[in-house]
Amino acid sequence: MAALESALSSPTKRELVHRISSLVTLLLLVGFVTLLGAEGSPVLQNVLENGLINLIIVVGLYMFVGNSGVFSFGHVGFMAVGAYTAGLVRIPEGTKIALLQLPHWLDRAHATPLEATLLGGLVAALVAAVVALPIMRLAGLTAGLGTFAVLNIIYVVAANWNSFTGGSTGMAGLPTTAAITPEFSWALIAIVVAWLFQQTRVCLRVRASREDEPAARALGIGIVPDRAAAFVLSAFICGVGGGLYGQLTGSFGPDAFFLPTTFTVVAMLVVGGRYSLSGAVIGSVFLSVISEGLRRLEGGFQIAGLHVPARPGLEEVGLAAALLLTLLRRPRGITGGREVSLVDLAALPGALRGRTRRPE
Amino acid sequence: MTTQTEETLRAVGIGVDFAGLKALSDVSLAFGRGEILGLIGPNGAGKTTLVNVLSGFQRPTSGTVMLESKDVTGRPPHRLARLGLGRTFQSVRIFGRLSVYDNVLAGAVAGGLKARAARRHAWQLLERMGLADVSGLQGDALPHGQERRLGIVRALAARPRFLLLDEPAAGLNEHETDVLRATLATLPGEFDLGLLVIEHDMSLILRLCDRIQVLDYGKSIAEGSPAEVRRNPAVIEAYLGASAADHGEHDAQG
Numbered sequence: 001m002a003a004l005e006s007a008l009s010s011p012t013k014r015e016l017v018h019r020i021s022s023l024v025t026l027l028l029l030v031g032f033v034t035l036l037g038a039e040g041s042p043v044l045q046n047v048l049e050n051g052l053i054n055l056i057i058v059v060g061l062y063m064f065v066g067n068s069g070v071f072s073f074g075h076v077g078f079m080a081v082g083a084y085t086a087g088l089v090r091i092p093e094g095t096k097i098a099l100l101q102l103p104h105w106l107d108r109a110h111a112t113p114l115e116a117t118l119l120g121g122l123v124a125a126l127v128a129a130v131v132a133l134p135i136m137r138l139a140g141l142t143a144g145l146g147t148f149a150v151l152n153i154i155y156v157v158a159a160n161w162n163s164f165t166g167g168s169t170g171m172a173g174l175p176t177t178a179a180i181t182p183e184f185s186w187a188l189i190a191i192v193v194a195w196l197f198q199q200t201r202v203c204l205r206v207r208a209s210r211e212d213e214p215a216a217r218a219l220g221i222g223i224v225p226d227r228a229a230a231f232v233l234s235a236f237i238c239g240v241g242g243g244l245y246g247q248l249t250g251s252f253g254p255d256a257f258f259l260p261t262t263f264t265v266v267a268m269l270v271v272g273g274r275y276s277l278s279g280a281v282i283g284s285v286f287l288s289v290i291s292e293g294l295r296r297l298e299g300g301f302q303i304a305g306l307h308v309p310a311r312p313g314l315e316e317v318g319l320a321a322a323l324l325l326t327l328l329r330r331p332r333g334i335t336g337g338r339e340v341s342l343v344d345l346a347a348l349p350g351a352l353r354g355r356t357r358r359p360e
Numbered sequence: 361m362t363t364q365t366e367e368t369l370r371a372v373g374i375g376v377d378f379a380g381l382k383a384l385s386d387v388s389l390a391f392g393r394g395e396i397l398g399l400i401g402p403n404g405a406g407k408t409t410l411v412n413v414l415s416g417f418q419r420p421t422s423g424t425v426m427l428e429s430k431d432v433t434g435r436p437p438h439r440l441a442r443l444g445l446g447r448t449f450q451s452v453r454i455f456g457r458l459s460v461y462d463n464v465l466a467g468a469v470a471g472g473l474k475a476r477a478a479r480r481h482a483w484q485l486l487e488r489m490g491l492a493d494v495s496g497l498q499g500d501a502l503p504h505g506q507e508r509r510l511g512i513v514r515a516l517a518a519r520p521r522f523l524l525l526d527e528p529a530a531g532l533n534e535h536e537t538d539v540l541r542a543t544l545a546t547l548p549g550e551f552d553l554g555l556l557v558i559e560h561d562m563s564l565i566l567r568l569c570d571r572i573q574v575l576d577y578g579k580s581i582a583e584g585s586p587a588e589v590r591r592n593p594a595v596i597e598a599y600l601g602a603s604a605a606d607h608g609e610h611d612a613q614g
Contacts, residue, residue: 012461012479015496201469201478208466211455211499218415218449219470219518220441275457337457 022341023195026281027188030055033285034184045180051288052183053245055281057261058268059190060237062280064230065269067203069210070139073262074131074147077154078235080257081127082120082242084158087171090116090247095173101163113175113182117243124239125232127154132228139213151262158254170253174246183244190237194277197233206230260316264291267323273333278340283333287322294318367428368392369414369445369522369554374423376409376578383409384420384578391571393521394548396555398569398586400562402598405575407558408450411524414556415447416440427522442472446520450527452511456500460491463499463510467517482517489513489543505536509543516551523547524556529564537561541568566590574598 030052037048061075088102089111096107111119135146158165165171197203205226209216216223246252264287272283300310326333370390376383384406391397399407412418414425416437424433427443435443455463464486468478486492491513494506502510508528515523528544529537541564548555559565565572565586572589574582576598582589589595 012483015459015461201475204462204466204469207458207462208455208470211457212453214417214437215449215453215455215514216466216470217437218417218441218447219467219514220438220472221466221470222438 018341018343019195019199019339021343022278022339023192025341026191026195026278028342029281029285030184030187030191034180034187038180042178045178047288047292049180049183049248051284051292052180052187053241053248054265054268054288055187055284056183056190056241056244057238057265058272058280058284059187059194059277060234060241061265061269062274062277063194063197063234063237065234066274066276066280067198067206067210067230068227070227071144072147072231073144073266074150074154075234075238076257076262076265077151078124078128078238079242079245079261080154080158080254081124082117082239082244083246083252083257084165084171084242085120085123085239086116086243086246087174087252088164089119090175091171091173092175099166099172113177113247116247117182117186117240120243120246121236121240124242125236128232128235129228132231136224136228136231151258155254155258158257165254168253170251170256171246172251174250176247176250183248186240186244190240191277191281193233193237194280197230198277202226202229263316264319267319269333271322271326271333273335273337275332275337276335276339279333279335279337282335282340286334287319290322291315291319367554368426369428369556370426371410371414372424372426374410374413374425375421376406376413376418377421382578384413386423387575387578387580388423389573389580391522391554391556393552393554395571396544396548396557396569398565398572399556399558399575400560400565400572401575404577405598406578407575408526409578410575411447411526411556411558415445415524441470441518441520444519444521445524446515446518446522447524448511448515448526448528450530452507454499454502454507454510454514456498458499459495460497460499460502460510461486461495463514464491464495464517467514468519471518471520473519481519485513485517489516504531505533508532509540512543516547519551520553522554522556524558526558527560528557529559529561537564540564544568 034048034052037044057075057079061072064070064075065072088106089109090113093107093110096102131150135143135150138146159168161167205216205221208219209221209223209227213223242257268284268287269280270283271287272281273279294315298311298314301308330336368390372388374387375385387406387410389410399410401407409418413420416435416439419434424431426432427440427445430443432440432443455466458466461482464482465478468481473481486495489509491506491510494502499510508531512525512528529540532540544555544557545568547553557565557569569586571584572586573580574589574595581594581598582592584592
């Protein structure tokens with residue numbers, strides 16, 4: 001009885017409070033940023049919508065990479081699957097007949113924007129489930145290369161399956177809306193889903209396997225099935241992000257889902273800190289702001305009466321520099337692999353003054 | 361035989377070849393629930409290889425492993441673990457970036473407990489084994505002694521019926537070793553499990569174990585009570601060399 005009482009008191013309860021306050025903090029952060037951006041110009045709003053989609057992809061990527069410790073360069077491929085799936089059910093029938101050569105039933109297939117987004121997630125999850133079987137048996141760098149192969153396969157299929165994807169020109173004609181609601185809602189949902197997953201037993205087993213595979217196996221953890229579950233769920237979130245992307249831009253080609261995007265989301269996750277959900281969220285917000293700033297400078301600018309000419313590629317170079325700097329100076333990213341919460345931030349000045357933390 | 365077949369972990373005629381090198385040849389071993397068996401031998405005698413065979417990390421070239429009268433030879437580690445076989449590692453292998461509590465919770469969850477029951481079980485074990493105070497720390501922040509203890513608690517959390525401990529006292533000071541011995545002695549009765557202990561600390565082994573089995577050069581050279589083993593000339597020779605065998609009546613500790 002005494003044991004039960006203490007189970008309900010100290011560390012476990014404190015830990016739960018910390019986890020919940022961390023979730024609330026992340027939701028507030030995204031809400032705050034969205035509120036700021038939504039008041040701005042249409043251009044800024046568009047930037048914000050793209051930023052929120054990036055955030056969804058990064059959170060999806062984190063669910064697998066952060067928890068399993070296995071790097072993936074393939075998740076932008078799942079984003080592509082989501083986008084193309086949304087295209088197939090959102091482009092008006094006439095446009096589809098003109099642009100693509102689909103089976104009759106697909107020409108007639110039609111869905112609401114929400115259904116299209118969900119379907120994008122589901123099809124991406126399905127593709128992930130198929131590739132998970134071989135990929136999850138690999139470990140470490142080999143697994144990373146395996147996921148890179150997945151990205152390439154999806155890219156090549158998207159670029160060449162002309163009748164379904166529009167080949168290298170891609171898809172066009174998806175109806176778009178100006179509302180930011182879908183991106184914002186899904187960003188919040190993605191964060192909540194990733195957080196909830198983190199509270200499950202599957203996720204604890206995946207994290208234990210990340211830390212030490214033999215020790216995990218000795219406890220009875222099979223590794224492959226749990227890791228595959230995390231992979232499929234994270235692909236679902238990326239598929240949703242892709243579905244939203246397709247419906248935001250209205251037209252896209254295979255190049256939208258290849259190396260530059262992969263680099264961007266990987267950089268966001270690593271810079272933020274790939275071992276915590278806070279890292280995924282903070283990294284994507286932080287780098288979205290930086291890359292938008294750099295993009296504006298790319299066109300050339302005036303400073304103190306001096307004209308600085310256009311510097312194309314400044315954004316990519318800036319991202320690469322941020323990634324390198326992180327890898328060198330703070331390999332675990334801004335958050336250092338911890339979950340961040342406002343409660344911690346409030347306690348920060350005292351902690352810094354008192355230096356109560358044990359040295360690492 | 362002191363133990364009943366249906367409550368025993370038994371290895372029969374185990375042989376392991378590493379590219380022609382015989383790491384183990386024709387080794388048999390058995391211990392039952394409620395019993396503590398010590399496995400000793402000089403470095404390179406094959407003790408860890410035998411534990412790896414028993415726990416599924418090493419497939420034997422010959423021989424069978426029977427877990428409670430079920431042939432489990434060659435099954436993978438996680439399947440054996442689910443059948444009730446737990447182990448620790450010489451190098452501990454703590455989940456460094458998980459909290460101490462999550463380390464133990466992972467054990468409880470891997471052992472098949474539902475979320476609520478797993479949390480309660482993990483917390484009870486942490487309190488019982490004296491790690492409750494550090495439960496919020498990261499695994500890699502623990503000092504060595506507590507880290508080794510956590511390795512054992514994590515294995516216990518999966519509720520094994522047979523637990524194999526690979527050098528649980530390595531790197532511990534004298535006091536820590538005494539505390540560890542007292543803890544280990546209570547495990548078979550308290551958790552209804554059989555315990556196999558590999559250890560170099562001879563005084564720990566002699567005082568802790570019900571029976572001791574001795575390996576040398578991959579072969580089993582002696583088996584019996586601590587008193588029998590410490591008087592056995594073959595054991596003394598293996599440990600101290602032929603010249604010391606004459607002074608065998610003094611102390612096998614050397």
